[in-house]
Amino acid sequence: MRIILLGAPGAGKGTLATAIKAKLGVLHISTGDLLREELKNKTPLGLEAKKFIEAGTLVPDSLVIQLIENKLAASDIVKGYMLDGFPRNKAQAEALDAMMTKRQQPVDIALYLEASLPVVLQRLTGRRVCRACGAVFHLTNMPPRQAGVCDACGGELYQRTDDNEETIKKRMDVFLDTTRPMIEYYRAQNKLVTVNADQESTEVVKAALKLFS
Numbered sequence: 001m002r003i004i005l006l007g008a009p010g011a012g013k014g015t016l017a018t019a020i021k022a023k024l025g026v027l028h029i030s031t032g033d034l035l036r037e038e039l040k041n042k043t044p045l046g047l048e049a050k051k052f053i054e055a056g057t058l059v060p061d062s063l064v065i066q067l068i069e070n071k072l073a074a075s076d077i078v079k080g081y082m083l084d085g086f087p088r089n090k091a092q093a094e095a096l097d098a099m100m101t102k103r104q105q106p107v108d109i110a111l112y113l114e115a116s117l118p119v120v121l122q123r124l125t126g127r128r129v130c131r132a133c134g135a136v137f138h139l140t141n142m143p144p145r146q147a148g149v150c151d152a153c154g155g156e157l158y159q160r161t162d163d164n165e166e167t168i169k170k171r172m173d174v175f176l177d178t179t180r181p182m183i184e185y186y187r188a189q190n191k192l193v194t195v196n197a198d199q200e201s202t203e204v205v206k207a208a209l210k211l212f213s
């Protein structure tokens, strides 16, 4: 199965991706995670991306497309793939189509997690992420058993630098102006499926997994 996950910041793309990966065994590629890894390793790409991530704006297409091309070239996508946070505009969607046509692995489904603004604000301000394994928690929706400690590996939980109210607002503006209109690109290809992402996580996962059974 070849999937792309679309949705506003905090809609739950990463959370759903973990569940789909466990069920289907497909490769999960998140451009946000890849960029944060580059930043952590202080690579030239990571250092260039830093100012865009911290401002809540899109990293330039040329950098992100190159990142995805490199990742795909180094990955086994025979069982499929799931892209999370890519594409985010029409230029990226067209670049992805070109890449996947060349590999004869076109996108099967564009899954749009539709969430409302108050819901995503609450989710992003309460999100905590494990510094060691990347597992995602929420202070009230999905709290860890012990405050500040990852249930999965015991690592330290932290708050992403772009999860502050000012940057969240900018990220939402970018989503509404640039990414949401791109959804039409997939509707026109008859690949778009919308899931109500305001629901509890277990309901979102149930609705999404039904699509793949």
Ligand code: AP5
Residues within 6 Å of the ligand: 007, 008, 009, 010, 011, 012, 013, 014, 015, 016, 031, 032, 033, 035, 052, 053, 054, 056, 057, 058, 059, 060, 061, 064, 084, 085, 086, 087, 088, 092, 123, 124, 126, 127, 128, 136, 137, 138, 139, 141, 142, 162, 171, 197, 198, 199, 200, 201, 202, 204
């Ligand atoms: P990225 O890391 O992709 O961030 P995002 O799109 O803003 O999405 P998030 O990771 O914030 O949210 P999510 O939908 O994965 O939600 P999650 O599952 O964690 O991008 C960061 C930056 O990198 C961008 O701003 C940009 O600068 C750059 N970038 C990345 N890709 C790019 C691209 N293609 N082009 C250019 N620039 C790019 O859930 C959120 C919280 O809610 C968690 O705490 C979770 O526990 C909780 N939760 C999730 N689902 C539910 C539910 N159903 N009910 C209750 N709580 C829930």
